[in-house]
Amino acid sequence: MNYDLIIVGAGPSGIFTALELIKKNYNKKILLIEKGTRIEKRNCPKDKTLECVSCKPYCHITTGFSGAGAFSDGKLSLSYEVGGDLPKLIGNRVAQEMINYTDDIYLEFGADSKIEGLEDNEGIKDIRRKSIEAGLKLVDCPIRHLGTEKAQEIYYKIQEYLLDNGVEIKFDTLVEDLIVENEVIKGIKAVDSKSKKKREDVLSDKVIIATGRKGADWLKNMCIKHGINHSAGTVDIGVRVEVRNEVMEKVNNVLYESKLIGYPGPFKNKVRTFCQNPGGFVSQENYDNNLAIVNGHSYKDKKSYNTNLAILSSHNFTKPFNQPIEYGKKVSELVNMLGDGKILVQRYGDILDGKRTWQEELDRTNVKPTLPDAVAGDITSAIPYRPMLNILNFIQSLNIVVPGFASRETLLYGPEVKFYSNKIDIDQNFETNIKGLYSLGDSSGWTRGLMMASVMGVMVARKIS
Numbered sequence: 001m002n003y004d005l006i007i008v009g010a011g012p013s014g015i016f017t018a019l020e021l022i023k024k025n026y027n028k029k030i031l032l033i034e035k036g037t038r039i040e041k042r043n044c045p046k047d048k049t050l051e052c053v054s055c056k057p058y059c060h061i062t063t064g065f066s067g068a069g070a071f072s073d074g075k076l077s078l079s080y081e082v083g084g085d086l087p088k089l090i091g092n093r094v095a096q097e098m099i100n101y102t103d104d105i106y107l108e109f110g111a112d113s114k115i116e117g118l119e120d121n122e123g124i125k126d127i128r129r130k131s132i133e134a135g136l137k138l139v140d141c142p143i144r145h146l147g148t149e150k151a152q153e154i155y156y157k158i159q160e161y162l163l164d165n166g167v168e169i170k171f172d173t174l175v176e177d178l179i180v181e182n183e184v185i186k187g188i189k190a191v192d193s194k195s196k197k198k199r200e201d202v203l204s205d206k207v208i209i210a211t212g213r214k215g216a217d218w219l220k221n222m223c224i225k226h227g228i229n230h231s232a233g234t235v236d237i238g239v240r241v242e243v244r245n246e247v248m249e250k251v252n253n254v255l256y257e258s259k260l261i262g263y264p265g266p267f268k269n270k271v272r273t274f275c276q277n278p279g280g281f282v283s284q285e286n287y288d289n290n291l292a293i294v295n296g297h298s299y300k301d302k303k304s305y306n307t308n309l310a311i312l313s314s315h316n317f318t319k320p321f322n323q324p325i326e327y328g329k330k331v332s333e334l335v336n337m338l339g340d341g342k343i344l345v346q347r348y349g350d351i352l353d354g355k356r357t358w359q360e361e362l363d364r365t366n367v368k369p370t371l372p373d374a375v376a377g378d379i380t381s382a383i384p385y386r387p388m389l390n391i392l393n394f395i396q397s398l399n400i401v402v403p404g405f406a407s408r409e410t411l412l413y414g415p416e417v418k419f420y421s422n423k424i425d426i427d428q429n430f431e432t433n434i435k436g437l438y439s440l441g442d443s444s445g446w447t448r449g450l451m452m453a454s455v456m457g458v459m460v461a462r463k464i465s
């Protein structure tokens with residue numbers, strides 16, 4: 001079979017490529033290949049089972065139309081300063097213009113017109129004053145909050161729009177390999193992702209890889225096999241923190257999401273807050289190699305009593321080590337091992353006391369975990385000293401901005417590790433050193449969020465149309 005363009009992965013980066021090509025009247029044969037299913041068939045059974053049943057052959061939280069976007073909190077970060085390194089490639093001004101353009105597309109498909117973090121100037125000033133006192137940088141980033149359920153509605157409309165406009169989508173199809181000859185892309189090798197039968201070669205002289213964080217490991221293997229130039233990037237090791245809404249009330253109301261960055265001693269690594277979910281729920285995503293990774297999201301209407309956010313410690317390795325993805329996996333495996341394959345949770349006070357947390361101790365506190373099957377235990381036995389100390393010292397600083405954040409009952413869940421540490425070498429057209437092969441979104445290592453991944457999709461469409 002021959003196509004003018006094959007897009008691998010129907011996450012935000014892949015689908016915004018297809019959307020923009022339609023807008024640009026590309027009028028050529030586009031095939032979008034997605035390992036998972038249609039968005040309306042995506043279903044995490046945890047609502048009923050209350051615990052993760054490790055769905056096979058894939059986890060619905062991250063796999064299927066709209067990728068990790070479907071069960072995300074749907075927070076669109078509207079500043080070029082947030083969401084990855086893409087601005088380093090295209091420039092800050094262009095990045096901001098493209099964010100504004102892409103935001104309008106989200107609005108066309110029904111996103112809420114309200115933008116958080118713009119209104120309460122006195123409130124923002126006060127939070128910034130405290131951040132300065134704490135030695136933290138407060139990044140200005142307006143947020144458009146879709147909410148998990150609304151995000152799904154919007155992505156459903158996009159799915160139908162793509163299909164109505166002639167984009168062919170092969171669901172439940174896994175791309176196993178690339179066909180590369182003499183450093184030129186010729187197509188891909190696909191297989192039915194459920195039966196692992198019905199193998200086929202699909203040909204095209206243009207292939208876009210947009211496989212997300214889950215596909216980062218596969219892409220790394222493709223890089224080694226086919227000589228795609230790449231380099232080791234940053235690995236983020238962290239925890240998801242959960243406190244009562246009352247503690248975060250001011251920041252939640254004024255900013256919705258506080259983007260704070262610090263360089264705590266003694267190591268001075270970059271440590272930052274990420275993905276804050278007021279009234280949200282801590283969630284679990286499962287990777288194909290059976291890793292359970294913690295995350296968080298929030299609905300527009302259904303609210304919990306808690307706010308969760310990630311604290312991530314960034315690490316760059318030097319020679320001779322160049323396997324950040326492997327490093328992140330080993331740390332996650334260790335945390336999973338202590339939790340018998342589940343997410344671990346520990347109270348901050350127990351960490352200070354040098355002891356594990358017991359389930360009955362969790363039951364006594366104001367903060368009731370919103371991830372009911374998280375296992376009480378000791379994450380400090382698994383997370384390495386350096387990121388762990390960075391996180392604990394950062395929490396102390398955050399307590400100045402948000403009094404009560406470092407309370408003894410604050411919950412820390414682990415592991416929260418971000419697998420975008422492999423960075424693909426791409427030129428200004430987002431093309432790799434393999435002619436006709438493009439790399440986009442979180443799997444490329446250049447983005448780490450819905451908006452920036454979507455922007456990269458729009459931009460590659462403009463380059464190839």
Ligand SMILES: Cc1cc2nc3c(=O)[nH]c(=O)nc-3n(C[C@H](O)[C@H](O)[C@H](O)COP(=O)(O)OP(=O)(O)OC[C@H]3O[C@@H](n4cnc5c(N)ncnc54)[C@H](O)[C@@H]3O)c2cc1C
Pocket residue numbers: 008009010011012013014033034035036061062063064065066067068069071072073074075076077173174175176210211212213214215218275283285295296297440441442443447448449450451453
């Ligand atoms: C619970 C949760 C909450 C989040 N909340 C936010 C938020 O509020 N704001 C924000 O900015 N970001 C959030 N994120 C991150 C955001 O979802 C991602 O940054 C974004 O989805 C990346 O888009 P992408 O297109 O690069 O990849 P993805 O969305 O990961 O999509 C990649 C797609 O490729 C498919 N795929 C992978 N490998 C193959 C293969 N070999 N063959 C075929 N298909 C393949 C996958 O099934 C997937 O559908 C959240 C993520 C999670 C999991």
